[in-house]
Amino acid sequence: MSGKIIIKNADGSDVTQANGTALSQPQELSLYSVPSLDTFDTMCGTTNASAYADGGQKECAGKFLPGTHDTDFEKCMQAIDCMMNKEMRVVGFDSHQSHIVTFMQQMIPHHANAVNMAKILLKHAETQVAAVEDLEDIMWGMINVQNFQIHVMRNYLANHAAYGDTIHDGVPLLATSVGEHCESTLDVDVVIPTQSQNLSPTTSVSGCTPSETMLCMKVGAVSLLIMGHWFILVLHCRILPGAFDLKQGSQDTTPKRYIPFVEARR
DSSP states (O other): OOOOOOOBOTTSSBOOOTTSOOOSOOSOOOOOOOOOOOHHHHHHTOSSOGGGSTTSTTOOSSOSSOSOOOSHHHHHHHHHHHHHHHHTOOOOHHHHOOHHHHHHHHHHHHHHHHHHHHHHHHHHOHHHHHTSTTHHHHHHHHHHHHHHHHHHHHHHHHTOHHHHTOEETTEEOOTTOOOOOSOSSOSSOOOOOOOOOOOSOOOOOTTOOOBTTEEEEEEEEEEEEETTEEEEEEEEEEEOTTTOOOSTTOOOOSOOOEEEEEEEEO
């Protein structure tokens, strides 16, 4: 949401400085292109989301809402979530090395998603929104404030030299540049090698006698060096009497309570 404000002097003449002299740059600056809404965006109340809808040129393979998208609300939400998912895949940190720039590169599409989401809710759930106290004000607050913040972040990016020197597909990044700068798929399969595990029983734990209410085990991978002495952590799981009977055939149905504690043994 944006608009053009024309400022005049009190007498209706072209605006001047306070002392009456002409402005140093009186020429009107050109605005960014006004987006044109197609049938899908008009139906949703969104901006630039139609290409990411199911069947669109930039559709996502995965679903962000489970089930069948058989309502306009679901179709609109799928489109804007797909758009944010792709537009947040941004290039540049390896080049400009700016944490702030990367934050803004990803936060701009994140904010745009919030704006579109609020517009969808206002358009497709008007009665439900009106029934919740202050919710409509919250929606309009999100639209106005986050759109303003998008402008602030774009202004920052437009004046960041290292960001402007970042090239993607042979073109420098602009203040309005968004992803998708990288694919979600990999060129090669990722293989995670398996590792054999020793499942044989461990040796007995010194000083611990197993019983119906005491489990003894040795955590072999964990050891401590304290005051020049090595310790092995021994994990006990003490079962409170009467809480649970480990013997077969027990009819005890009381809740099971376990009290785990760790003991260090030299």
